[in-house]
Amino acid sequence: MQNNISIATFNVNSIRSRLDIVLEWMAQGKCDVLCVQEIKVQDADFPAGAFESAGLFCAFHGQKTYNGVAIISKLQPDEVSCKQTPEDEEARLIRARFGDINVVNTYVPQGTEVGSARFEYKLNWIRGMRKYMSDLFSPEDKVVWVGDLNVAREPMDVYDPEGLQGSVCFHPDEQSALNWVMEWGMVDVFRKHHPGEADQFSFFDYRIPNAVKRRMGWRIDHIMATEALADLSIDCYIDKEPRLKPKPSDHTPVVAVFQA
DNA sequence: ATGGTGGCACCGCCA
Numbered sequence: 001m002q003n004n005i006s007i008a009t010f011n012v013n014s015i016r017s018r019l020d021i022v023l024e025w026m027a028q029g030k031c032d033v034l035c036v037q038e039i040k041v042q043d044a045d046f047p048a049g050a051f052e053s054a055g056l057f058c059a060f061h062g063q064k065t066y067n068g069v070a071i072i073s074k075l076q077p078d079e080v081s082c083k084q085t086p087e088d089e090e091a092r093l094i095r096a097r098f099g100d101i102n103v104v105n106t107y108v109p110q111g112t113e114v115g116s117a118r119f120e121y122k123l124n125w126i127r128g129m130r131k132y133m134s135d136l137f138s139p140e141d142k143v144v145w146v147g148d149l150n151v152a153r154e155p156m157d158v159y160d161p162e163g164l165q166g167s168v169c170f171h172p173d174e175q176s177a178l179n180w181v182m183e184w185g186m187v188d189v190f191r192k193h194h195p196g197e198a199d200q201f202s203f204f205d206y207r208i209p210n211a212v213k214r215r216m217g218w219r220i221d222h223i224m225a226t227e228a229l230a231d232l233s234i235d236c237y238i239d240k241e242p243r244l245k246p247k248p249s250d251h252t253p254v255v256a257v258f259q260a
Numbered sequence: 261a262t263g264g265t266g267g268c269a270c271c272g273c274c275a
Contacts, residue, residue: 064268
């Protein structure tokens with residue numbers, strides 16, 4: 001169906017280091033709207049020309065060294081905005097509207113260590129998404145919230161649920177905060193298409209030797225959609241192919257396809 | 261096994 005729209009999320013861990021992978025992936029027609037996180041570049045140094053030369057549009061909200069988000073798309077967005085709140089000082093959110101589809105791309109704070117100030121910051125940042133959504137949208141709107149949300153939601157979303165229970169990115173307070181945001185009116189699109197399926201991971205820690213081969217992964221990169229939009233999803237999958245390239249990210253893209 | 265890898269900035273920090 002030529003009317004479908006595919007939306008993907010990919011933590012690139014530096015857009016400049018992953019530029020060739022991203023450009024090739026887009027050239028293969030893997031998606032129409034690509035949301036990337038951890039671009040790790042300030043706006044002045046974002047490689048916009050490389051995307052424009054490939055006929056792609058890009059909207060970006062970056063900062064030096066850390067964080068940073070961007071939306072790369074085949075069509076020009078009708079509207080773009082940044083930040084979760086006006087006071088938001090870390091570059092973690094960018095939003096774009098394509099017709100009646102609203103795309104919210106976030107890089108949720110990792111949290112560093114359970115009980116730390118950064119962990120509280122993470123919990124509050126996640127909870128802030130509910131106000132963000134309700135201020136801007138109604139659950140009847142077509143909204144997709146994607147990104148590195150840094151939360152594995154269920155035991156099947158991590159490789160060792162017993163051993164990892166209560167650790168950062170797999171902690172009940174994080175899961176409760178995320179569930180509370182989703183209760184506003186969002187569905188986990190990947191789980192809609194893969195209910196109960198384990199060993200579906202979007203992230204493998206660089207620091208664990210042969211983590212991919214040993215399947216020591218996490219599903220922390222998500223595509224959440226309002227029911228109005230989730231009802232139109234026809235597929236959602238984790239694309240493992242970019243991992244086969246030289247210098248891959250420690251994350252891999254998650255793609256959802258919607259009937260437009 | 262108390263480490264390991266990777267990116268960016270700068271000689272440490274964050275993931």
